Amino acid sequence: MKSEPDEVSIDDALAAPGKIVPWVGVRNYQARNFMRDAMRVGDGVLFYHSSCAEPGIAGLAEVASTAYPDPTQFDSGSKYYDPKSTPDNPRWMLVDVRATHKTRLLSLPELRSLPDLAEMQILKRGNRLSITPVSAFEWRCIIQHIQ
Template identity: 50%
Template sequence: MAHWLFKTEPDAFGIDDLVSRPEQSEFWDGVRNYQARNFLRDEVAVGDDVLLYHSSCKNVGIAGLATVVASASADPTQFDPESKYFDPKSSPDLPRWFGVKIRHVETFPEVLSLKRIKTMPGVVNLPLVKKGHRLSIMPVGDDEFDVLVAAARASDVD
């Protein structure tokens, strides 16, 4: 089992939206970066943990935990001309973009802020805290995952 961090903008889709869905699950669509797509298509697997990270908002940071419940399949938004994620170069026979289905596991008491994450000695290898790493999906090491989840569950989150 692997661990991942998925970034999302909560005004478009956040952890509360995931909780409100039937079965508290949703297909993770709209990824339009080739490296992030490759993670989804080739590495993210059923049973993997997902840290849901809210970005481009007032409270930037890790908001909760999800799990992958369905492996990669073609992102249907790439075929819909009405979608902002439409890709005219994609076809059902040769899709370019993929997504996975995730299910809500836990909403943390407060968002574990990026500011705090950057000060945590146990997460120095996390791409999120390195300059120039802006991927919407990134791997998280076992030890880093444990440190982040423990901090997010603690009552002194800032």
């Protein structure tokens, strides 16, 4: 799961009450579908800092809730407001994420240098999704490299 550190960093998540942050602002249908349809409470999360000086995996977290409507879609003062979305028919969902710990930064160049991750979706050219699935094999490979 990608987050811009000026919006929510791993440090912010670790400092939040219960170390839990709602993953607001996802406005891509495919990323929303990953959250809504595939994520389960307890699933591991690679907390990835994006759009910053050094993008990469900065920590680990876990899914802390089932998907529910993102309240920012209904707030006309929010940059995530969606006038086509209604409480009766919400378009955008979120999950709560519980940060477990900060890791050493596993940078994007380092991720790209690992042959075992060559097919990882987040590393594919043109990938702009903020949420992508990670295989069990990719997870184990990353965990080995951040410890």
